[in-house]
Amino acid sequence: MPHDNGPHDVIMPALGMAQETGKIVAWQKSEGDAVKTGDVLFEVETDKATMEVEAQADGFLNGVRAAAGEDVPVGNVIAQIGSEAQASEPVAPAAPETGSAEALPEGAEVIMPALGMAQDTGLIVAWHKALGDEVAAGDILFEVETDKATMDVEAGENGYVAALLAEAGEAAPVGAPIAVISAEKPANPVQRSQADAAAPATSQTKADSAPDSKPEPEPAKVPQAPAPKRTDGRILASPKARRLALEQGLDLKRLVEAGHPQPYHVADLEVLKALPEKTAGSAATASRHLTAELSTDGFAEFAAWASESEGLNDTNTLLAGLAAASLGQGEATITVESFDQARAYAVPAGAFSAITLAEEGATPELILRDLRMSRVSTVALGAEEAPVLTLSYAGSRLVVTLECAGHHLTAAQAVSLLSEFAGRVEQPLRHLL
Amino acid sequence: MREITLSQAVNEALAEEMRRDETVFIIGEDVAEAGTPFKVLSGLVEEFGTARVVDTPIAEPGFMGLGVGAAMTGSRPVVDLMFGDFIYLIMDQLCNQAAKSYYMSGGKLNVPLVLRTNLGATRRSAAQHSQSLHALVAHIPGLKVAMPSSAYEAKGLMKTAIRDDNPVVIFEDKLMYNDKAPVPEDEFLIPFGEANVKREGSDITLIGTSSMVQVCEAAAEILAKEGIEAEVIDPRTIVPLDEAALLESAKKTSRVIVVDEGHQSYGITGEIAGRINEKAFYHLDAPVLRMGAMDVPVPFSPALEDITVPTPEAVAEKARKLMSGEMIHAA
Numbered sequence: 001m002p003h004d005n006g007p008h009d010v011i012m013p014a015l016g017m018a019q020e021t022g023k024i025v026a027w028q029k030s031e032g033d034a035v036k037t038g039d040v041l042f043e044v045e046t047d048k049a050t051m052e053v054e055a056q057a058d059g060f061l062n063g064v065r066a067a068a069g070e071d072v073p074v075g076n077v078i079a080q081i082g083s084e085a086q087a088s089e090p091v092a093p094a095a096p097e098t099g100s101a102e103a104l105p106e107g108a109e110v111i112m113p114a115l116g117m118a119q120d121t122g123l124i125v126a127w128h129k130a131l132g133d134e135v136a137a138g139d140i141l142f143e144v145e146t147d148k149a150t151m152d153v154e155a156g157e158n159g160y161v162a163a164l165l166a167e168a169g170e171a172a173p174v175g176a177p178i179a180v181i182s183a184e185k186p187a188n189p190v191q192r193s194q195a196d197a198a199a200p201a202t203s204q205t206k207a208d209s210a211p212d213s214k215p216e217p218e219p220a221k222v223p224q225a226p227a228p229k230r231t232d233g234r235i236l237a238s239p240k241a242r243r244l245a246l247e248q249g250l251d252l253k254r255l256v257e258a259g260h261p262q263p264y265h266v267a268d269l270e271v272l273k274a275l276p277e278k279t280a281g282s283a284a285t286a287s288r289h290l291t292a293e294l295s296t297d298g299f300a301e302f303a304a305w306a307s308e309s310e311g312l313n314d315t316n317t318l319l320a321g322l323a324a325a326s327l328g329q330g331e332a333t334i335t336v337e338s339f340d341q342a343r344a345y346a347v348p349a350g351a352f353s354a355i356t357l358a359e360e361g362a363t364p365e366l367i368l369r370d371l372r373m374s375r376v377s378t379v380a381l382g383a384e385e386a387p388v389l390t391l392s393y394a395g396s397r398l399v400v401t402l403e404c405a406g407h408h409l410t411a412a413q414a415v416s417l418l419s420e421f422a423g424r425v426e427q428p429l430r431h432l433l
Numbered sequence: 434m435r436e437i438t439l440s441q442a443v444n445e446a447l448a449e450e451m452r453r454d455e456t457v458f459i460i461g462e463d464v465a466e467a468g469t470p471f472k473v474l475s476g477l478v479e480e481f482g483t484a485r486v487v488d489t490p491i492a493e494p495g496f497m498g499l500g501v502g503a504a505m506t507g508s509r510p511v512v513d514l515m516f517g518d519f520i521y522l523i524m525d526q527l528c529n530q531a532a533k534s535y536y537m538s539g540g541k542l543n544v545p546l547v548l549r550t551n552l553g554a555t556r557r558s559a560a561q562h563s564q565s566l567h568a569l570v571a572h573i574p575g576l577k578v579a580m581p582s583s584a585y586e587a588k589g590l591m592k593t594a595i596r597d598d599n600p601v602v603i604f605e606d607k608l609m610y611n612d613k614a615p616v617p618e619d620e621f622l623i624p625f626g627e628a629n630v631k632r633e634g635s636d637i638t639l640i641g642t643s644s645m646v647q648v649c650e651a652a653a654e655i656l657a658k659e660g661i662e663a664e665v666i667d668p669r670t671i672v673p674l675d676e677a678a679l680l681e682s683a684k685k686t687s688r689v690i691v692v693d694e695g696h697q698s699y700g701i702t703g704e705i706a707g708r709i710n711e712k713a714f715y716h717l718d719a720p721v722l723r724m725g726a727m728d729v730p731v732p733f734s735p736a737l738e739d740i741t742v743p744t745p746e747a748v749a750e751k752a753r754k755l756m757s758g759e760m761i762h763a764a
Contacts, residue, residue, distance in 0.1 A: 240687050240718040265758045266687065266718045 008057035010079040011175040012072040013114035015046050021071045022046055024078070029061045032085040041079070042068075056120065060085040075111045075175035104190055105162035107182030112172040113153060115146050121171040122146055124178065131189045133161045135181060142179075155181055162186035167193040236263035244269055249406055273407070287383035287405055288414045292422035294398040302428035312352055316370070320345035321352045322428070323368045323389060326420035333362045335386075338370035372398070383408070389421055400425065434615035440473045442584035442616050443549075443605065446591035447474070447511060449620065451481050454509060457595055458485040460496050461513025461549075470515065471551075471610045497523035497548075501530045504546040509595055514550035517604060518564045523548075531600040532575030547594045551607040552694060553644050554742050560730035563738070565643075565694040567604045568701050571672050577601040577625060578672040582646035584614040586669055589623030597625070606644040606694075626673035630682070634664035637688040637752050640679060640705060641667060645692040651745035652752065661756055671701055676708055683709045687718040688755045692743050697725030719755040724748060 012022045025043040029035050040052040041061070055061075059081040066078040112122045125143040129135050141155040162182035166172045172194050180190075235252045237245070241264045245252050252264055255272050299318075306312040316336040324332040324347035335344045344358035358364075369390040371379070377394040379401050387404035402418040409417065437445070451457045459477065461469075465488040468475035478486040489496040493514065500512040514520060520527070527548065534542045552565035571578045579594055579601060581587035587605060594601035631646060632653050641649035646667045653663035664682050668675055683689045689709055691702040702723035709721050727741040 238687075238718040239714050240716055243715040263758070267758060 007062065007080040007082040008059065009077045010041060010053075010055070010061075010081060012044070012066075012074050012076050012078055013053055013174070014074045014111060015044065015049070015051055015114070019046050019074055021073050023071050024066055024068050025050060026068050027064070028052075029055075031061060031064045033061045034085075035059060035061050035081060055081060057081045059083050062086045075109075075177070104165075104177075104180050105182050105186045105188060107159060107162045107180040107186075108157040109177040110141060110153075110156065110179040110181060112144070112166075112174050112176050112178050114174045115144065115149070115151055121173050123171045124166050124168050125150055126168045127164060128152075129155070129161050131161055131164055131191050132186065134185075135159060135161060157181040159183045160185050161189070163190040163192070165190070165192050165194070170194045237268075238263065238265050241266050241269060245272070249410060287403060288409065288411065289380060290402045290414055290418045291378075292400045292418055293394070294400065294422060294426045295396075296426060297398045298427050298429075299398075299425045306352070310352070316343060317345060317352060317355050318428075319368050319370065319391075320347050321355055322424040323347075323366050323421060326417055326424060327366060328416075328420065329365075332365045333358045335364035335367045336370065337367060339373070379403070387414075387417070389418075391425070398425065434617060436613040437584055437616050438611050438613050439581070439584040439587045439605065440471060440610040442588035442614075443473050443591055444475070444477065445616075446588040446595075448477060448480065450592055450595040451477070451485060454595075455485075456507060457509045457511065458487065458503075459511045459513055460487040460489060460500055460503075462489055462491055462493075462496075462515050464488060464513045469513065471607060473605075473610060474513070493519050493522040494526060497526040498530070500546050500548075501526050501534075501544055504531070504544040504600075505534060505542045509545050509547075511547045511549055511595065514548060516562050517550045517552045517566050518561050520550065520566050520569065524569075527570065527576070527600070527602070528573045532573050535599065536575065543598050544600045545598045546600045547591070547597075548600065548602045549591075550602065550604060552604045553606040553608045554694065554726065554731045555738055556608055557733065557735055557738065558731075559733040563731035565604070565696075565726065567602070567642075567671065568695045568699070568704075570602050571701065571704075575600065576672065577670065579603045579625065579670045580643040580668070581605060582631075582641070582643055582667045582669070583609070584612065585616050586623060586629075586667070588616055589621050590625075590669065592620075593622045593625060596622070601625075604643060609644060609647075612647075623669065625670045626675050627669065628675035628678035629667045629669055630664065630678070631667050632663070632665040634662035634686065636662045636686055637690065637755060638664045638666060638679075638682040638686045639690050639692060639748060639752070640682075641665065641692045642671060642694070642701060644694050645743060648743055648745050648748060649692055652748035655745060655749040656752055659753070661752060663752060668705075674705070674708075676712070679705065679709060680713050683713040683721075684716040687716050688752075689717075690722045690724060690748060690751055690755070692724045692748055694726050694742055696728050697723055698728050700725050719758075722751055722755065724751065 015022065022044040025045050027042045028040045035041065035055040036058050037055055039055045041055050043050055043052050062080045062082045062085065064079040066072045072078055115122065122144040125145050127142045128140045135141065135155040135158070137154065137156055137158050139155050140152045142153050144151055144153055159181040161179060163180035166178040170193055172178050235256060237252055244266060250269060250272050252272070254275055255264060255268060258275055260268060260271055303315045303318055306318055312318060316338065320334040320336050323334050330349045332347050333344055334347055335342055344362050344364055346356050346358040346362070348354050364386050367384065367386050367388045369388055371390055371392040374392070376392050378399065379390045379392065381403060383403060383405035387402060387408045390401040392399045392401070400418065400422045402414055404414060447459065459474065463469055464474050465478040465483055465486045468477070474486070497512055500510040503510045514523065531544045531546055534544050552567060554563040554565070556563060567578055567580060570576050577597065577599065579590040581590050581603065591603060594603055631650060634653065639649035639652060646665065649665045653665050656663045664686055666679060666682055668679065691705045693701040695701055702725045706721040706723050724743040724747065729741060731741060732738045
């Protein structure tokens with residue numbers, strides 16, 4: 001939690017998971033001393049070890065309220081670091097700052113542990129127990145992520161989960177209570193988020209209005225125990241699956257979103273490819289839209305020549321031939337659309353005369369939409385089942401537009417296809433060469 | 434082609450090389466009249482005499498030291514170590530002297546010595562006569578390590594070892610001495626550092642050494658019935674290692690299990706798995722698995738001993754797990 005310019009609380013850190021108090025062995029700084037972040041403030045002894053605790057802010061040590069030799073409950077404020085030295089004022093031994101603690105069910109508070117020395121907050125990755133669940137001290141209660149690691153945290157007490165005060169995905173300040181474990185089955189279990197904690201009034205109403213007979217955890221708020229959804233965004237996938245996904249422009253995140261179980265292997269990429277297209281979405285599924293403008297339409301002249309000297313009267317065949325050649329993959333099936341009529345052509349490598357109508361139901365590699373005779377000048381229709389090349393006029397200039405989905409063609413392939421095709425339309429002789 | 438036992442193949446290799454080169458001699462315990470406990474050397478003393486098939490007292494460090502000295506001074510000794518387990522006794526002669534003399538003498542003293550010994554459990558010989566200790570010597574720079582997986586390899590690798598100008602340790606599997614395999618009658622050598630693809634497959638690679646090659650082949654048979662095509666590769670020598678062949682197969686199938694009869698921890702399986710991980714990482718669709726002998730002294734109890742080494746069924750089971758996409762340690 002960022003502490004802007006206000007005083008920074010020094011709390012008794014939780015150095016062990018099952019630790020309730022820490023004994024201050026010695027203060028290394030005295031009331032009023034100037035301290036820098038990283039300076040050792042005091043030494044603390046737990047049942048396991050003695051450790052030095054560093055200052056987490058620059059300033060002056062004020063309000064020291066626990067002396068060497070004292071046992072202090074974990075999470076209690078034992079001093080403050082302020083911007084200026086203050087005259088020591090007696091402060092009552094403070095309870096942990098819990099905000100609206102009075103509304104919570106009775107029981108042992110579970111606080112966000114300090115897993116690192118320079119840690120302000122911990123991110124709750126997942127709760128492993130739901131509101132009202134019975135827990136044993138050694139049960140994993142939640143998973144917490146710091147800047148360094150993700151760790152399982154045990155309940156530390158036997159009893160029932162009487163309150164959950166932070167949601168999965170939320171960060172809570174170190175030392176802040178995030179759950180309450182009651183000895184008896186709780187009559188009024190409380191569920192809040194850390195955001196609610198900032199506005200306790202509303203959350204209280206919510207808690208009070210909860211049915212009191214038996215705790216019915218709201219399913220939406222309680223993550224499942226084997227939390228496959230990882231908040232750090234790391235996806236489990238084999239190196240080969242990752243590499244192929246990268247090469248093919250596939251986004252493994254889509255599998256996660258589709259609920260496909262991890263870890264992912266090469267076989268799962270087929271599932272990914274079969275996922276329905278999203279209209280708007282991530283980089284891999286984004287549509288590509290490229291246009292080329294030609295000042296001269298060499299095609300009309302070429303079509304006239306082909307009709308006269310070669311007897312090729314179907315200009316659609318010629319367009320299909322140019323388009324297929326631009327794909328540069330040998331044989332191709334090209335659908336040519338003009339005047340609401342769509343015809344699929346099977347285009348072998350070679351002469352125009354070898355082009356035939358494709359068999360019914362053949363899936364085209366490329367759709368060519370001829371809008372030269374319409375009033376449409378620019379198109380942006382989005383990706384369709386195959387890449388679409390559209391011919392249209394904008395004034396006297398011929399516009400060639402390529403639209404496709406990210407997985408149809410890589411950016412480089414799309415650029416290459418459009419420039420090849422535009423070049424062939426501009427100078428059909430180039431095609432013959 | 435005629436089939437002979439692994440034992441006969443070794444015997445032939447030694448006899449041929451001793452006829453070809455009179456500096457080749459055999460030294461060890463019970464090598465002459467007894468022809469070793471496994472009868473591998475039977476008949477050699479009759480042909481070559483006791484000057485070239487030398488029986489020694491039970492004194493491994495002594496005769497190994499004699500062998501190293503003889504090798505430095507112009508002979509090509511084949512030192513016979515009755516059980517691979519006794520290698521602990523000759524570690525200094527082997528690892529400090531034989532392996533390092535060429536280096537320490539600035540190339541003036543090479544040691545063309547062959548240490549012939551064995552490995553393999555499930556012979557009910559208990560913990561001190563059942564170990565597979567090839568990883569110990571493979572760890573030492575200066576030693577070559579050959580691991581024949583059949584009579585054919587046993588003969589071809591032995592002849593290459595004898596002609597090598599540097600020390601070579603050959604581990605034969607003591608359970609395979611009576612296994613027959615086709616071996617050409619004409620002379621042949623098997624070069625070191627050339628793996629042998631025993632069976633081609635596209636789904637998973639099983640890398641096996643010595644005794645584990647036949648285990649991998651049997652596992653591949655089981656898997657083939659289930660539609661899984663396993664490739665089986667025998668590196669034949671672990672030093673030098675035909676890394677290129679192993680990587681090629683790993684890249685082809687993207688799944689690998691390495692099977693070896695040495696203890697699994699800090700062993701051959703880990704070394705090979707590590708190299709594949711380093712150099713074929715982006716081709717792997719599953720973690721490379723190691724299957725070695727259990728990390729326990731080899732039990733005398735037959736029931737216990739049999740479960741300490743990888744079996745075809747166990748290899749097939751691991752292969753199925755990798756094929757089904759079940760990552761064994763997915764967190």
